[in-house]
Amino acid sequence: MRQEIAIILLSGCGLALxxxxxxxxxxxxxxxxxxxxxxxxxxxxxxxxxxxxxxxxTSTAEIFDPQTGTWHYTGIGRQITMTIARTxxxxxxxxxxRVLLASGYAYSQPNSGVGGTTPIxTSTAExxxxxxETFTSxxxxxxxxxxxQALLLNDGRVMVVGGRYLxxxxxxxxxxxxxNPNSGAWSADVPSLPTGAILQVAALLDSGDVLVADGxxxxxxxxxxxxxxxTHTLRTMTDLLATRGGAATAVLPNGQVLILGGFDNxxxxxxxxxxxxxxxxxxxxxxxxPMNDSRRSxxxxxLPNGDVLAAGGQQQNVILSSAELxxxxxxxxxxxxxxSTARVVxxxxxxASxxxxxxxGLDSNFxxxxxxxxxxxxxxxxxxxxxxxxxxxxxxxxxxGTIPPKSVSISTSGGIIPLATSVSxxxxxxNWLSITSGSPTAPGTLTIGVKPDMAVGTYTGAVELTSSGxxxxxxxxxxxxxxxxxxxxxxxxxxxSTVAGNAFQLNGPNLTYIAGNTPFQRSGLPAGAYxxxxxxxxxxxxxxxxxxxxxxxxxxxxxxxxxxxxVSSSVALTFPLIGKTAYNAGVNTIFDHxxxxxxxxxxxxxxxxxxxxxxxxxGTTAAPSIQGCYPQGKGLLFFANxxxxxxxxxxxxxxxxxxDYHVDSGNQTPILSAIAGQVFxxxxxxGLGNPSDFHVLGxxxxxxxxxxYVVYYLHLDTYKDSAPEGIxxxxxxxxxxxxxxxxxxxxxxxxxCVIGRAGGWGVKDNVASPSAFLVHLHFEVHRxxxxxxxxxxxxxxxxxxxxxxxxxxxxxxxxxxVDPYGWDGPPNADPYTALTRDKNGNGLxxxxxxxxxxxxxxxxxxxxxxxxxxxxxxxxxxxPGSSVVAVDGxxxxxxxxxxxxxxxxxxxxxAVMSSITSNGLATITGKWFSKALFxxxxxSTPDGRNSNWQKLAxxxxxxxxx
Numbered sequence: 001m002r003q004e005i006a007i008i009l010l011s012g013c014g015l016a017l018x019x020x021x022x023x024x025x026x027x028x029x030x031x032x033x034x035x036x037x038x039x040x041x042x043x044x045x046x047x048x049x050x051x052x053x054x055x056x057x058t059s060t061a062e063i064f065d066p067q068t069g070t071w072h073y074t075g076i077g078r079q080i081t082m083t084i085a086r087t088x089x090x091x092x093x094x095x096x097x098r099v100l101l102a103s104g105y106a107y108s109q110p111n112s113g114v115g116g117t118t119p120i121x122t123s124t125a126e127x128x129x130x131x132x133e134t135f136t137s138x139x140x141x142x143x144x145x146x147x148x149q150a151l152l153l154n155d156g157r158v159m160v161v162g163g164r165y166l167x168x169x170x171x172x173x174x175x176x177x178x179x180n181p182n183s184g185a186w187s188a189d190v191p192s193l194p195t196g197a198i199l200q201v202a203a204l205l206d207s208g209d210v211l212v213a214d215g216x217x218x219x220x221x222x223x224x225x226x227x228x229x230x231t232h233t234l235r236t237m238t239d240l241l242a243t244r245g246g247a248a249t250a251v252l253p254n255g256q257v258l259i260l261g262g263f264d265n266x267x268x269x270x271x272x273x274x275x276x277x278x279x280x281x282x283x284x285x286x287x288x289x290p291m292n293d294s295r296r297s298x299x300x301x302x303l304p305n306g307d308v309l310a311a312g313g314q315q316q317n318v319i320l321s322s323a324e325l326x327x328x329x330x331x332x333x334x335x336x337x338x339x340s341t342a343r344v345v346x347x348x349x350x351x352a353s354x355x356x357x358x359x360x361g362l363d364s365n366f367x368x369x370x371x372x373x374x375x376x377x378x379x380x381x382x383x384x385x386x387x388x389x390x391x392x393x394x395x396x397x398x399x400x401g402t403i404p405p406k407s408v409s410i411s412t413s414g415g416i417i418p419l420a421t422s423v424s425x426x427x428x429x430x431n432w433l434s435i436t437s438g439s440p441t442a443p444g445t446l447t448i449g450v451k452p453d454m455a456v457g458t459y460t461g462a463v464e465l466t467s468s469g470x471x472x473x474x475x476x477x478x479x480x481x482x483x484x485x486x487x488x489x490x491x492x493x494x495x496x497s498t499v500a501g502n503a504f505q506l507n508g509p510n511l512t513y514i515a516g517n518t519p520f521q522r523s524g525l526p527a528g529a530y531x532x533x534x535x536x537x538x539x540x541x542x543x544x545x546x547x548x549x550x551x552x553x554x555x556x557x558x559x560x561x562x563x564x565x566x567v568s569s570s571v572a573l574t575f576p577l578i579g580k581t582a583y584n585a586g587v588n589t590i591f592d593h594x595x596x597x598x599x600x601x602x603x604x605x606x607x608x609x610x611x612x613x614x615x616x617x618x619g620t621t622a623a624p625s626i627q628g629c630y631p632q633g634k635g636l637l638f639f640a641n642x643x644x645x646x647x648x649x650x651x652x653x654x655x656x657x658x659x660d661y662h663v664d665s666g667n668q669t670p671i672l673s674a675i676a677g678q679v680f681x682x683x684x685x686x687g688l689g690n691p692s693d694f695h696v697l698g699x700x701x702x703x704x705x706x707x708x709y710v711v712y713y714l715h716l717d718t719y720k721d722s723a724p725e726g727i728x729x730x731x732x733x734x735x736x737x738x739x740x741x742x743x744x745x746x747x748x749x750x751x752x753c754v755i756g757r758a759g760g761w762g763v764k765d766n767v768a769s770p771s772a773f774l775v776h777l778h779f780e781v782h783r784x785x786x787x788x789x790x791x792x793x794x795x796x797x798x799x800x801x802x803x804x805x806x807x808x809x810x811x812x813x814x815x816x817x818v819d820p821y822g823w824d825g826p827p828n829a830d831p832y833t834a835l836t837r838d839k840n841g842n843g844l845x846x847x848x849x850x851x852x853x854x855x856x857x858x859x860x861x862x863x864x865x866x867x868x869x870x871x872x873x874x875x876x877x878x879x880p881g882s883s884v885v886a887v888d889g890x891x892x893x894x895x896x897x898x899x900x901x902x903x904x905x906x907x908x909x910x911a912v913m914s915s916i917t918s919n920g921l922a923t924i925t926g927k928w929f930s931k932a933l934f935x936x937x938x939x940s941t942p943d944g945r946n947s948n949w950q951k952l953a954x955x956x957x958x959x960x961x962x
Contacts, residue, residue: 021337021375021376022323022337022338022339022340022358022373022374022375023373023374023376024340024371024372024373025064025069025357025372025373025374026064026068026069026070026071026372027071027370027371027372028047028062028064028071028359028360028370028371028372029060029062029071029073029370030052030053030058030060030062030370031052031053031360031367031368031369031370032047032049032050032051032052032058032359032360032368032369032370033050033051033087033345033346033360033361033362033368033369034049034050034051034057034087034088034089034104034105034345035047035048035049035050035051035087035347035359035360036048036049036050036089036090036091036101036347037091037347037348037349037357037359038091038092038093038099038349039093039349039350039351039352040063040093040097040099040130041093041097041130042130043066043067043351043352044063044064044065044066044130045063045064045066045349045351045357045359046061046062046063046074046091046099046128046130047061047062047063047064047071047347047359047360048061048074048082048086048089048091048099048101048128049061049082049085049086049087049089049101049104050087050360050368051087051368052368053367053368055108055117056085056107056108057085057086057087057104057105057106057107057108058085058087059081059082059083059084059085059086060073060074060079060081060082061073061074061081061082061128061135062074063133064357064359064372066351066352066353066355066357066374074128074133074134074135075133075134076132076133080133080134080135081135082101082126082128082135083124083126083135083136083137084106084122084124084126085106085107086101086103086104086105086106086122086124087104087105087119088104088105088119088146088147089101089102089103089104089105089146090102090103090104090145090148090149090150090160091150092150092151092152092158093152094127094152094156094158094181095152095156095181096181097130098127098128098129098130098181099127099128099130100125100126100127100138100150100158100179100181101125101126101127101128101135102124102125102141102145102150102158102160102179103121103122103123103124103125103141103144103145103146103148103160103163104121104122104144104145104146105119105120105121105122105146106120106121106122106124107119107120108120119146121144121145121146122144123140123141123142123143123144123145124137124140124141125137125138125139125140125141125179125186126138138179138184139179139183139184139185139186140186141160141177141186141188142175142177142186142188143174143175143177143188144163145160145162145163145164145174145177146163146164147162147163147164148160148161148162148163149161149162149163149200149202149212151202151203151204151210152204153178153204153208153210153229154204154208154229155208155229156181157178157179157180157181157229158178158179158181159176159177159178159179159190159210159227159229160176160177160178160179161176161193161200161202161210161212162174162176162193162200162202162212162215175188175189175190175192176188176190176192176193176227177190178190178229189232190227190232190234191227191232191233191234192234193212193225193227193234200212200213200214200215201213201214201215201240201244201247201249201257201259202249203249203251203257204251205251205255205257205277206251206255207255207277207278208228208229208230209226209227209228209229209277210226210227210229211224211225211226211237211257211275211277211283212224212225212226212227213225213237213239213240213259213275214240214243214244214245214247214259214262215245220243220244220245220264220265221243222239222240222243223236223239224236224237224238224239224240224275224283225237226277226283235282236282237277237282237283238282238283238284238285239285240259240273240275240285241273241285241286241287242262242264242269242271242273243264243265244259244261244262244263244264244269245262245263245264245296246261246262246263246296246297247259247260247261247262247269247296248260248261248262248297248298248299248300248310248313249300250300250301250302250308251302252274252302252306252308252328253306253328255276255277255278256274256275256276257274257275257276257277258272258273258274258288258300258308258326259272259273259274259275259285260272260273260291260298260300260308260310260326261291261294261295261296261298261310261313262296262297263296267294267316268294268295268296268314268315268316269294269296270290270291270292270293270294270295271287271290272287272288272289272290272291272326273285273286273287273288274286274288288331289326289331289332289333290333291310291324291326291333292322292324292333292334292335293315293320293322293324294315295310295312295313295314295315295320296313296314296315296344297313297314297344297345298310298311298312298313298320298344299311299312299313299346299347299348299358300348301348301349301350301356302350303350303354303356303377304350304354305328306328307325307326307327307328307377308325308326308328309323309324309325309336309348309356309375310323310324310325310326310333311323311336311339311346311348311356311358311375312339312342312343312344312346312358312361313344314344318364319342319343319344319362319363319364319366320342320344321338321339321340321341321342321343322335322338322339323335323336323337323338323339323375324336327383329383329385329411330383330385336375337375339358339373339375340371340373341363341369341371341373342363342364343358343360343361343362343363343369344361344362345361345362346358346359346360346361346362346369347359347360347361351374354377355374355375355376355377356374356375357372357373357374358372358373358374358375359372360372383412383470383471383472384410384411384412384417384442384465384467384470384472384473384475385410385411385412386408386409386410386465386475386477387408387409387411388408389477389478390477390478390479390480391406391408391448391477391478391479391480392479392480392481392482393406393450393479393480393481393482394481394482394483394484395452395483395484396483396484396485396486396554397454397455397456397483397484397485397486398453398486399452401452402452403449403450403451403452405436405447405448405449405450406447406448406449407445407446407447407448408445408446408448408463408477409443409445410442410443410444410445410446410465410475411442411443412442412443412470416441416442416443417441417442417467417470418440418441418467419439419440419441419442419444419465419466419467420440420465420466420467421435421438421440421446421463421464421465421466422463422464422466423435423461423462423463423464424461424462424464425459425460425461426459426460426461430454430459431451432450432451432454432459432461432481433448433449433450433461433463433479433481434448434449434450435447435448435449435463436448436449442465442467446463448463448477448479450479450481454481454483455483456483456484456485457483458480458481458482458483459480459481459482459483460478460479460480460481461478461479461480461481462476462477462478462479463476463477463479464476464477465477489526489527489553490523490524490525490526490527490553490554491523491525491527491551491552491553491554491555491556491557492521492522492523492524492525492551492555492556492557493506493520493521493522493525493530493551493556493557493558493559494519494520494521494556494557494558494559495516495518495519495520495521495532495558495559495560495561496518496519496520496558496559496560496561497518497519497534497560497561497562504516504517504518504520504532504533504534504559504561505532505533506530506531506532506533506559507530507531507533508525508526508528508529508530508531508551509526509527509528509529509530510526510528518561525551526551527550527551527552527553527555528550528551529548529549529550529551530548530549530550530551530557530559531546531547531548532546532547532548532549532559533546534546534561547559571675571708571709571849572849572850573674573675573709573711573781573820573849573850574672574673574674574675574751574752575672575674575850576661576671576672576673576674576713576777576779577661577663577669577671577672577777578669578670578671578672578754580661582820582821582850657686657687657780657817658712658714658778658779658780658781658817659778659779659780659820660776660777660778660779661776661777661779662776663758663759663776663777668717668718668757668758668759669757669758669759669777670754670756670757671713671716671754671755671756671757671758671777672751672752672753672754672755673699673749673750673751673752673753673754673755674699674711674751674779674781675699675701675709675711675751676749676750676751677699677700677701677702677748677749678699678700678701678702678746678747678748678749679697679698679699679743679744679745679746679747679749679755680697680698680699680700680745680746680804680806680807681696681697681698681720681745681806682696682698682712682804682806682807683804683805683806684804684805685712685804686800686801686815686817692719694714694715694778695714695715695716695717695719696712696713696714696716697712697713697716697719697720697743697755697756698710698711698712698713698804698806698807699711699749699755700806700807702748704784704803704807704808704813705784706784706785706786706813707783707784708783708784709781709782709783709784709818709849710781710782710784710803710807710815711779711780711781711782712778712779712780712781712782713755713756713758713777713778713779714777714778714779714780715758715776715777715778716756716757716758716777717756717757717758717759718741718742718756718757719742719756720742720743720744720745721742722741722742724740724741724742725740725741726739726740726741727739727740727741727754734749734750734752734753734754737749737750737753738753738754738755741754741755741756741757742756743755743756758776758777759777780817781817781818781819781820781849782803782815782816782817782818783815783816783818783844784803784807784808784813784814784815785813785814785815785816785844786812786813786814787802787811787812787813787814788838788839788840789814789816789838789842789844790814790816790838791816791836791837791838791843792837792838792839798814801814801815801816802814802815803815816836816844818844818846818847819846820848820849820850821846821848821850822846822847822848822849833845833846859952861952862952862953863952863953863954864952864953864954865954
């Protein structure tokens with residue numbers, strides 16, 4: 001088993017930068033919390049508004065001069081205040097240097113009779129001009145935003161995100177708004193952001209997009225979204241790993257967003273995350289190294305070198321005076337000094353010198369602060385960084401050749417540093433680990449190797465780098481070696497498909513045979529070549545239908561079946577009976593390829609009246625009644641499509657243009673739409689005087705054209721005049737489309753949706769009667785052709801073949817019945833083609849329309865002498881329980897359908913079917929007549945699939961009769 005060791009090279013706990021410190025500077029004129037601090041273009045800092053020691057918002061503003069460490073009220077020559085008092089507002093420096101101050105609370109109103117005060121919000125906004133130190137009103141927001149975030153977009157506009165109207169009002173009622181400095185107006189048509197009202201993570205990315213995540217407004221909200229101002233679109237992003245409110249945010253030089261601290265439902269957080277919005281498809285968040293202290297509502301200030309300073313905040317009920325610095329190279333946090341005053345809800349402003357101004361906030365007694373201080377960075381000590389920080393090697397015992405070495409890049413946080421290297425192993429003295437090459441200085445690269453002749457087991461070791469000039473001396477690189485036993489000559493096979501439950505057969509070495517359904521996985525299978533053959537699936541063909549792959553010793557192989565439509569048709573029919581397939585449903589009567597018992601004309605019924613009733617109308621195959629049907633050995637039909645295997649002696653045929661399927665007698669079987677299209681109730685149909693007497697429903701393409709197919713259902717209980725009833729929905733894509741039976745005319749239906757029921761009693765002439773229709777479903781498929789392709793041999797006038805006006809009102813298209821099971825016999829031998837020839841001599845060809853793919857087989861030998869009575873066959877597709885069927889190539893007749901081996905007489909002109917043994921061979925015993933000249937052979941599998949036909953030539957025996 002492969003193991004991985006993760007090691008933190010630089011914990012940073014307790015380490016500080018030399019010379020870094022907080023130093024007091026001049027105090028503000030007033031104590032403030034909830035104020036804003038904005039660095040102006042001239043290097044001074046504007047502090048505006050906030051809540052003072054009186055508990056009320058203030059309209060005063062003052063400016064800090066870093067050169068003198070002093071403050072003065074805004075205004076030149078006299079004090080100028082904001083147009084109104086405000087706190088918990090936003091302040092954004094515009095592209096032209098002016099500062100936009102927006103919304104917040106304007107004052108606090110006493111609560112009558114209960115004590116305390118209620119903050120009253122404002123939707124006003126104003127602009128501060130640094131040149132004149134004056135404030136002027138600008139457009140108001142549509143809704144007050146307090147505790148919001150404001151971001152300067154790349155196009156110069158300002159976006160205000162979140163906030164809340166009043167305490168307890170959720171953010172969903174407050175849309176984000178965008179301010180246009182050119183017009184002085186706000187726009188509130190920004191898509192709603194799925195985050196909490198206040199204490200949000202909000203960041204402007206290098207792409208110009210805005211990332212918003214998490215938040216708090218009485219409860220934590222875990223969500224993330226990305227707003228693109230250029231396209232005015234919003235898309236949902238991957239959530240943060242931790243649900244947090246009151247977190248701080250910093251955008252790093254590499255475009256990642258650092259989210260740090262905050263609180264969850266139980267405690268204050270020290271964890272940090274790095275969010276990368278550019279990772280497809282919807283961003284990615286990764287945990288980064290945690291801070292030394294947990295803290296909520298700290299400040300996070302990105303520094304010019306890429307480091308981030310986190311200062312103050314609250315830890316549970318304790319206000320913090322600590323600060324720490326995140327190293328932009330290692331990602332580790334180090335102590336960065338202690339503020340002179342513990343504070344939270346303060347401001348931190350990066351000055352032009354690289355120092356940070358800390359001002360105002362709440363102290364440890366939760367009183368507003370008036371003082372300010374400045375943090376100054378110290379001199380950074382060097383650190384070593386290994387990439388990767390650890391190594392893992394693995395091989396099987398006694399490998400061929402050497403084990404490739406691996407490289408580790410050694411870098412520093414500054415300067416060139418001399419190194420000393422050493423190696424340690426466990427157990428000691430094993431000497432399996434070595435440094436094969438490398439530079440004695442950093443930056444540089446080390447190449448590390450392991451011995452190839454170790455015994456089975458797990459070994460640990462380390463490469464150690466030492467230098468007196470770094471803060472993380474020594475640096476240890478852990479190394480893991482795993483030696484596995486030699487691979488056994490077995491492996492694992494996994495079989496999957498786009499739709500679960502698809503059947504397959506798998507043949508492999510040592511007579512390995514597996515039949516099952518997806519998903520499938522088995523270990524311990526012998527190594528070698530495996531061939532998969534896909535069987536019946538729901539909704540399409542498997543491609544490839546068969547495939548061979550090699551399973552390596554100790555390896556794994558995956559077979560995957562995917563969808564594809566049959567190459568012979570543009571449509572794939574869904575089977576109309578729920579829970580059944582075209583190859584396991586009970587059948588009374590199937591489509592007639594011969595179109596007449598003795599090559600006669602195309603007629604509805606035979607002249608001799610042999611079709612007088614349907615067979616087996618009770619809905620079971622247990623005791624069929626023949627009732628005038630030809631026995632199946634007498635004619636052509638059973639062999640017209642060898643992919644269809646009906647039960648013995650249940651076939652009735654000759655000029656039956658559809659297929660009669662068993663339904664549940666006395667109950668109502670749900671009937672499904674076989675194609676997607678438009679429902680209609682035909683006014684005419686070939687062979688029927690009045691389609692409504694047969695309860696006919698049709699489905700046609702929305703825009704019919706030549707080459708399309710139309711399907712018909714006869715004998716539906718739920719006909720168009722039946723009382724409405726609700727539909728059970730077997731497929732989710734149908735529930736919002738069809739709601740009641742009967743289906744109204746012109747309804748659009750997808751494939752596989754319930755369109756009716758069959759099997760119960762119906763209503764005829766407003767009287768319940770079992771004779772209203774027979775207990776089966778009659779299913780027909782018609783191909784749309786041009787009117788000049790109507791069969792010329794029919795006794796019907798050509799007009800009878802024209803499509804119903806509901807399909808083609810123009811009367812220029814014909815609808816000709818076809819067999820959805822297609823023709824799998826010898827090429828160009830489909831009698832249907834000959835019997836549907838039009839005036840130009842062209843006939844229709846039946847193609848397989850069901851979602852099904854037959855097996856293929858390569859049967860050998862391909863010739864035999866007539867004197868031979870027993871032959872052995874071998875080929876692909878032979879699986880246990882299958883049978884081989886031989887058909888006379890001249891008459892296309894077969895011996896009687898039998899389920900066991902039997903002798904073959906000369907009169908049958910063919911061989912018996914033979915069971916296929918487990919060794920993949922079949923034996924056919926019979927007398928091969930040279931009179932027949934050739935036979936057709938095909939394989940029939942236990943699950944009802946039949947292979948393609950293959951020719952077996954018969955030559956005269958030497959000295960024998962011809």
